[in-house]
Amino acid sequence: METKPKLAMYWAASCGGCEIALVNIHEKIFDVMDSFDFMFCPCLMDTKYHDIEALADGSIAITFFNGALRTDENIHMARLLRQKSQLLIAFGSCAAEGCIPGLGNLSSRQDLMDRIYRDSLTLDDHQGPLPATSTGVVEGNLTLPEFLPVVKTLGQVVAVDYSIPGCPPESHQVWNCVNAVIQGHPLGAKGAILGGGRSTVCAECVRTRTEKKIRTLYRTYEILPDAETCLLEQGLLCMGVVTRDGCGGLCPRVNMPCTGCYGPPEGVLDQGAKMISALGSMLDLEDAGEVNVDDYARRMDVLLEGIPDLAGTLYKYSLAGSILGGKRTP
Amino acid sequence: MNGLQDVAHFDPKILVFLCNWCSYAASDKAGMAQQAQPSQIRTVRVMCTGRVDPQFVLHAFRKGADGVVILGCHPGDCHYKEGNVHAIKRHLLLLALLRQLGIEDQRCRLDFVSAGENDRYVRILSEVVEQVRVLGPIHFPRVD
Numbered sequence: 108m109e110t111k112p113k114l115a116m117y118w119a120a121s122c123g124g125c126e127i128a129l130v131n132i133h134e135k136i137f138d139v140m141d142s143f144d145f146m147f148c149p150c151l152m153d154t155k156y157h158d159i160e161a162l163a164d165g166s167i168a169i170t171f172f173n174g175a176l177r178t179d180e181n182i183h184m185a186r187l188l189r190q191k192s193q194l195l196i197a198f199g200s201c202a203a204e205g206c207i208p209g210l211g212n213l214s215s216r217q218d219l220m221d222r223i224y225r226d227s228l229t230l231d232d233h234q235g236p237l238p239a240t241s242t243g244v245v246e247g248n249l250t251l252p253e254f255l256p257v258v259k260t261l262g263q264v265v266a267v268d269y270s271i272p273g274c275p276p277e278s279h280q281v282w283n284c285v286n287a288v289i290q291g292h293p294l295g296a297k298g299a300i301l302g303g304g305r306s307t308v309c310a311e312c313v314r315t316r317t318e319k320k321i322r323t324l325y326r327t328y329e330i331l332p333d334a335e336t337c338l339l340e341q342g343l344l345c346m347g348v349v350t351r352d353g354c355g356g357l358c359p360r361v362n363m364p365c366t367g368c369y370g371p372p373e374g375v376l377d378q379g380a381k382m383i384s385a386l387g388s389m390l391d392l393e394d395a396g397e398v399n400v401d402d403y404a405r406r407m408d409v410l411l412e413g414i415p416d417l418a419g420t421l422y423k424y425s426l427a428g429s430i431l432g433g434k435r436t437p
Numbered sequence: 438m439n440g441l442q443d444v445a446h447f448d449p450k451i452l453v454f455l456c457n458w459c460s461y462a463a464s465d466k467a468g469m470a471q472q473a474q475p476s477q478i479r480t481v482r483v484m485c486t487g488r489v490d491p492q493f494v495l496h497a498f499r500k501g502a503d504g505v506v507i508l509g510c511h512p513g514d515c516h517y518k519e520g521n522v523h524a525i526k527r528h529l530l531l532l533a534l535l536r537q538l539g540i541e542d543q544r545c546r547l548d549f550v551s552a553g554e555n556d557r558y559v560r561i562l563s564e565v566v567e568q569v570r571v572l573g574p575i576h577f578p579r580v581d
């Protein structure tokens with residue numbers, strides 16, 4: 108019997124949405140099964156870590172790695188799967204750029220622990236034990252992975268062959284990538300982004316852009332935007348201008364601003380900085396009168412009251428992979 | 438916290454973006470006049486403050502700058518009319534972002550220096566060097 112190439116999917120710090128995006132290719136999953144021996148995916152099946160450790164190096168054809176790297180267990184699995192795989196693909200925003208787990212980089216490890224295990228209002232015991240890598244109990248020794256000081260992307264720890272953007276990646280794009288492999292089509296240069304476009308979400312958005320001026324910023328619950336005009340022009344912080352296309356512009360289609368899950372477009376390193384560039388040109392502070400820095404600052408402060416978490420808004424998905432990677436460390 | 442001794446020993450690196458049409462000439466003039474200038478600065482000439490992408494500023498911090506200064510034409514005097522107006526708005530947004538990332542306002546300054554204002558040029562840069570010296574060095578989580 109001919110042995111099929113092995114396919115693996117591993118989650119690190121992630122939510123499971125990427126696995127759902129994979130199975131959302133519906134009946135085409137049978138084509139995947141026909142072409143591959145889908146042998147490792149902790150979300151869906153019961154293969155153990157030691158089964159992977161026992162494999163010869165490079166014996167997995169493709170590993171889809173989803174999830175950011177938050178613990179030393181995540182790092183260990185990233186290194187292990189890199190060693191065992193011919194192609195290691197960062198699957199989804201978490202692995203590619205940190206995504207929601209990456210927002211942890213706005214706080215120190217200490218702050219996070221205090222918030223969860225000391226200060227949370229719903230705790231019964233505010234002085235209870237903190238998670239530790241090793242805890243002695245009567246039955247023996249309990250171990251937990253170490254919680255690292257910062258969240259890293261897959262590419263910051265091991266060499267990544269390709270990335271598939273999205274939170275989660277759109278299933279038709281996942282299929283495009285998998286099918287390209289099945290058909291033996293070339294995937295492009297190492298490091299390329301698969302399953303995304305080269306432009307921005309605006310290229311896929313059906314709304315009309317006209318005046319490119321914003322006078323007020325609103326949060327999504329504050330207004331009901333009209334269905335035709337650019338959401339950014341209506342004062343909603345739509346990240347489409349600084350986000351890679353490939354999703355089909357789904358959110359603006361249903362009156363919701365893009366939050367940026369496909370990451371920065373071609374040629375942009377830092378989504379947040381690019382959004383600041385765009386806003387700098389579009390925000391209209393004219394009623395501050397004469398160009399005077401202090402008046403502008405006052406007007407800007409008023410506008411920014413509409414965005415209580417600026418960093419979290421500009422880098423909702425890309426903080427760990429951004430130029431600075433998060434809040435400064437001591 | 439930095440002890441007094443550390444403050445004296447810390448030699449900050451300050452990256453300065455100079456607009457070709459104003460502050461660059463002021464810098465030149467300061468040089469011609471043999472004015473003493475802080476040795477901690479490194480300059481980059483750009484055609485307008487409007488050309489300074491906030492990514493440049495973040496990159497400077499990432500690569501080890503302890504402070505970044507952008508010096509342009511006074512409001513109303515920009516060679517491209519409103520390049521510096523965009524720069525002001527970007528700068529205000531960038532400061533708000535940097536604050537959330539733990540970077541103090543004094544480390545990132547936008548100011549205006551016309552071609553003749555060589556004294557002002559030297560004064561602003563000396564101020565920033567001294568302020569950043571007191572603030573000390575900075576580090577970020579990402580490792581390259």
Ligand code: FES
Nearest residue numbers: 456485509510516
């Ligand atoms: S030309 Fe000097 S700031 Fe625009």
